[in-house]
Amino acid sequence: MLQTGIFGGTFNPVHNGHVELARRLLAVARLDEIWFVVSPQNPFKRALHLLDDNMRLEMVRLALENESRMTACDYEFGMPRPSYMWHTLQAMARDYPDRRFTLLIGADNWARFDEWFAARDILANYPVVVYPREGTALDATTLPAGVTLADTGLVPGSSTEVRRLIAEGEPFSHLVPPRVAEFIDAHGLYR
Ligand SMILES: Nc1ncnc2c1ncn2[C@@H]1O[C@H](COP(=O)(O)OP(=O)(O)OP(=O)(O)O)[C@@H](O)[C@H]1O
Numbered sequence: 419m420l421q422t423g424i425f426g427g428t429f430n431p432v433h434n435g436h437v438e439l440a441r442r443l444l445a446v447a448r449l450d451e452i453w454f455v456v457s458p459q460n461p462f463k464r465a466l467h468l469l470d471d472n473m474r475l476e477m478v479r480l481a482l483e484n485e486s487r488m489t490a491c492d493y494e495f496g497m498p499r500p501s502y503m504w505h506t507l508q509a510m511a512r513d514y515p516d517r518r519f520t521l522l523i524g525a526d527n528w529a530r531f532d533e534w535f536a537a538r539d540i541l542a543n544y545p546v547v548v549y550p551r552e553g554t555a556l557d558a559t560t561l562p563a564g565v566t567l568a569d570t571g572l573v574p575g576s577s578t579e580v581r582r583l584i585a586e587g588e589p590f591s592h593l594v595p596p597r598v599a600e601f602i603d604a605h606g607l608y609r
């Protein structure tokens with residue numbers, strides 16, 4: 419069985435922090451691969467200001483070009499919206515019986531996990547790995563059974579910061595992979 423980590427995100431846009439985290443998670447969570455599942459719409463976020471799905475996916479593809487164990491995944495593009503992770507995991511488990519899926523969640527998302535659709539079913543059926551994020555406190559002693567804390571350390575970066583710098587005309591290319599910076603410039607995104 420291949421151990422596959424599901425790294426779901428809006429990726430608007432993908433940044434260096436995402437890739438660095440995935441590198442560390444591959445090592446500490448003992449995964450064979452990580453799929454970056456681009457979410458057409460996070461149930462908690464408003465669709466407003468959200469860049470086109472295919473452009474966000476393309477940037478993830480570009481960001482992962484040299485990462486042999488990471489894949490850009492458009493699985494949720496063909497599913498009803500908003501994208502509920504429970505439905506995604508169940509459908510993937512059916513479609514890929516040779517893989518065992520582990521859900522990877524940042525501390526900021528974990529803080530509201532009890533509001534996720536079918537949160538208890540997710541916990542009962544899939545291993546969950548939570549990783550720390552700057553600005554969100556995480557108490558490892560309160561994690562339920564089946565949920566582990568990955569010791570990735572804190573990794574800087576946020577898509578909000580990337581979008582803000584671009585909108586203000588400030589340099590941003592140090593925060594994203596080079597091919598992603600080229601794509602953003604070529605298409606005039608986030609200005
Ligand atoms: N620097 C980081 N450290 C830890 N986790 C991160 C970091 N950046 C993103 N994540 C996590 O990656 C997942 C996908 O991230 P997402 O695409 O929402 O990026 P983001 O930087 O949080 O975006 P935004 O600033 O637009 O909210 C989320 O679970 C988020 O917690």
Ligand SMILES: O=C(O)c1ccc[n+]([C@@H]2O[C@H](COP(=O)([O-])O)[C@@H](O)[C@H]2O)c1
Nearest residue numbers: 426427428457460461502503504534535
């Ligand atoms: O399934 C849910 O109810 C649910 C609620 C909030 C967030 N999510 C997922 O969490 C992942 C992280 O989202 P984001 O926007 O913080 O990158 C992404 O895959 C979302 O679809 C899922």
